[in-house]
Amino acid sequence: MRFMIIVKATAETEQGCMPTAALMAEMGRYHEELAQAGVLLDGSGLKPTAQGWRVRYAAGGRTVTDGPFTETKELIAGYTLIQVRSRDEALEWTRRFPNPRGQGLEAEIEVRQLFEMEDFAGIEGVEKFTSLDAMRG
Template structure:
């Protein structure tokens, strides 16, 4: 089972403020522990939304909307992707996640399971995705 640990953005992350060295060290140690346990698939911080864009779909039309995006509470500052045996194991790892914006700073992470191909009914499209 794969799970994504999502770090919510803040005004500081959206302003491009880099994490302090102590927080980077905590995150590095945590991710090294995940790697040693064989459950780390990926993890990274995201640059501010001012450097990104969205694609809006309206019927057959596609339009590009450049960042920044106003609703910080809806933005993601980073993620960690893990593969574990159960929801309970994912919860154990998530509880050990370092305070994402530093100790003493109110924050929240979100953990969500990823769909697996086995979650979908059999079909030629799923077979094509398995072949990738």
């Protein structure tokens, strides 16, 4: 089972403020523990939305809008992707996730389970994704 730990954006992350050395060290230790346990698949911070864009789809086609985007509670500042045996194991790891803003500050992470290929069994076209999965190794 794969889970994504989503770090919610804040005004600071949207301004491009970098984490403190102490927070980087704490996050580094946590991700090292994940790696040593064999559950870490990936993890990274995201640059502010001022350096990104959105593509909106409508009946009339697509519209591209450059960032920044103002509603930070809907934005993502980073993620960690883990693969574990159960939802309970994922919950245990996420309970240990360091506060992404630092001790004593308000912050939020969200955890979402990823779909697996077997979740799409019987849906026409899924074989294309299955073959891509096999190519990735």
